[in-house]
Amino acid sequence: MLKSSIASILSLAWESLDLPPATVEVYPSDRPEFGDFSSNLPLIGAKAAGLPPRKLAEQLVPLLLVGPFARVEIAGPGFINLFLKPAVIHAALQEVIRSGDRFGSSDSGEKGSLQIEFVSSNPTGPLTVGHGRQAVLGDVLASLYTALGYAVTREYYFNDEGRQIDLLAESLWACYRRLSGEERVIPEGGYHGEYLIDIARELKDEVEDRFPDFDAPAAQFFRRAAVSRIKETIKDDLIRLGVGFDRWFSESDLHRSGKVTAALASLRERNGIYEKDGAIWLQAEENGGVKDSVLIRSDGRPTYLMVDIAYHIDKYDRGFDRVIDVQGADHQVEQSCMKAAMRILGYPEKFLNYAVHQFVSIKEGEETARMSTRAGRFICLRDLTDEIGRDVVRYFMIARKPESHLQFDLELARAESLDNPVYYIQYAHTRISSIFRKAGPIACGLEEVDLAPLKTPGELELIKRLDRFPEVVSGAALGFAPHLLAGYTLDLARAFHAYYGEQRVLGTDKGLMKARLALLQGLQTVFRRSLEILGMSIPEEM
RNA sequence: GCGCCCGUAGCUCAGUGGACAGAGCAACGGCCUUCUAAGCCGUCGGCCGGAGGUUCGAAUCCUCCCGGGCGUACCA
Known part of the structure; x- marks a missing residue:
């Protein structure tokens, strides 16, 4: 570089x-x-x-x-x-061409192992547009770290036990009884989404009126039915966005395997807990946390934090060098408590990292609305993806820095579909492909071409931009800031389109043409790598 | 009250210590006999929320104030 x-x-x-x-x-x-x-x-x-x-x-x-x-x-x-000296800049281009798709990347695994946990939405409803931001953020971060040479595991944590799931089951049961004409109210704090009615219909067909009351067997049945169906919905929502996971982790496994109890014992051993008012508390404040928090309620049930600590111990025991949790800005206290727990357990300070992002609000016309899964007021990620396409959703979600609020303008996303940064970038790649199609066999062996004919300011500028790509990738990864790559790629496309407008490649004299083809090859490599990391498609034609 | 984040052009946002503050959209005006016009070029538009401070130098760092978001549960 x-x-x-x-x-x-x-x-x-x-x-x-x-x-x-x-x-x-x-x-x-x-x-x-x-x-x-x-x-x-x-x-x-x-x-x-x-x-x-x-x-x-x-x-x-x-x-x-x-x-x-x-x-x-x-x-x-x-x-x-x-x-x-121009020759020095030319050498930088040569390096891009010779590295090919390895440009800006290191060998996989040489930097150690890294787990990225993201989305991890409770299986209480379909993913919303809000989750979409985290999904893309986590996925792109994972790709960035892979490029940097980490062995990355993408993981999703399902909170498939606990109070929220109980409420979900009861809400579902209420919907199910309503289908039989009964007057049933959704419990206080329960879920109101339409998707529950759809599930209730399926269940009604399956079990008819076998569960007239919400007793223990009913609770268990509706819990399982709700969770398993919603998990599948969530997985499908993510597939449509092009987000894949290496592992789906269930909270229930932690309980079953005794890891929650073991985690509490480890904290006790290290004097990280105390009892007060019949509950067991984490000594977070002494360990850099914002405030002490309850781990075991006075009725003996563990809190979410307790289980999450057990989960992080499990991550550590699995041998990850580092983990990154992608979370929304509403988990601030939780984050500081987890960090405190890690300190109590004596884990290295750099083991646990948080990539925090702000929320998405949806703007449609003059209305701006936050979303709430519980109130049934949200826009499904799936609907958005199906309507405007994976590439556009991904780019919009990633184009803003994570700590800024993202205002997703629905009308703009729809209307902009022909005049959109996404297509602008992809079009740059397409134009290059098109030139190579026309060039035919003359575009072979570009690694050996004499680059001296590249001397316009525009050409040298393009090469210097290409040369910056590895630094952008590492900056975006290390700063949890994928928007830097999105912005870089857009700027590169802009510079390319301007160049395309002012200079011709084909039909110039042979030495110049070959040198320019070499430049295009370098550009295409970087566009391809960027789009790959951003998880967007790489069209040859549009 | 306290903690974290945000406040930059009409709108959506980049830029986090450097030399006249950038882009897209919107508005206006040019450019297709030539590698895809999903494009290019130009014009218009900003005391970077406010006030102090640190520095040779501040949109960027510090303090205070104003405005907005989130949190401050034996919820997750």
Whole structure:
């Protein structure tokens, strides 16, 4: 990569001045007259050197005149502007072409194992548009980390036990009785969605009036019936979005295998719990948590947090080096308590990480609405995906930074279907494919082509953008910020379309044409890799 | 009250220490005998919520204030 090799040259120059250490920063210039790259090293190092920035720059510049630079200038208060020799930029393109689909990726597994847990919505209803954001966020993060060289496991945790499921079962049963003409109310805090009526109908056909009362056998039957059907619905919702999981984990397994009890024992051993008011509490506050929380209620039932701690112990025991939990911003207290529990258990601080995102609101016309599964007020992820397509949903969900609220404008998403960043990016890939189709066999062996004919500012700019791709991938992964890749790809498409409009590839003289075909091959590689990571389709024609 | 997040162009949002603040949409005006016009080019549009502070330099870091979201359960 250009940036890192330039940074190391600057570091060497700095060291040879025999001054106290300084942080070397290099960044792509945002204006042509500032060269290809700029550094603020003289500004940062002035204090350490005891020299005014421009004086310091004057000492540095002569040391830089060898190597990749055609020209080095001092500008403004003490910036160093670096102009690269074209051959150096050409070499960067060559690397893209030679790496092919490995460009921007490391070998799988060399960075260790990583589990990403996401969505993990309770099986109490179909996924909503809100879950869609988390689904895409988690999926793309997983792809990013895979590209970085981690062995990634995508996992979904089903809370298929507990109070919410009991309420769900009772709500379902009430719907079922209503089908027999009885007046039944949905329990306080229960579920009102239409999907329960559909399930109730199926069950009515199956068992007729075998469960007139909500007794223990009925509760068990309706719990199982509801959970198993809704789990399948959720899995299908995700498949339609192109999101796949390596493992579906059930809370009930933790109870059955005694891991919840064992987790409590481990916390007790390490003095992380205490009793108060008949309940057992986690000593979270002393361990960096926001506040102490109940683990075992006074009636003996474990809380969600208790079970989740057991789940995280299980993750650790499975040998993951790191785990990332993708969660909504409403789980703040839970997160700090989990972290506290991990500290009590003595796990490494970097083991558990949270990728937190804000919510999605739906805008339709002038109305903006939050969603609530319980109130039955939501837009199904499936309906949205079926209507506007997987690629568009995925891109919209990922294009905003996670910590910002995402306003999903339904009308825009529908109406924009012909004038949409998604198609804009895919169209760039398509245009390249089209040129290669027309070029035929002349486009072979581009790894060996002489790239010297590439000399327009647009061409050199495109290559520098390609060169940035690996850094974008790692930045997006490490910062839990897939929107950086989405934005990068869109900018690259913009730059390509502009280039396409101003220069021709086919029909120019042979040397130039081959060099431009090589550039297109590099571009196509990066478009393909980006779209792959974003989980979008890669059309050859549109 | 306390904690976390957000506040940038009419709208939706990028930009988190660098040199005149960017894009898309919307509005207006150009460009198809040439590799797909699902495109390109141009114009219009912003005291970066407000006030202080740190810094050679602040949309970006710190403090306070205002506005919005979420949380502050023996819910999940």
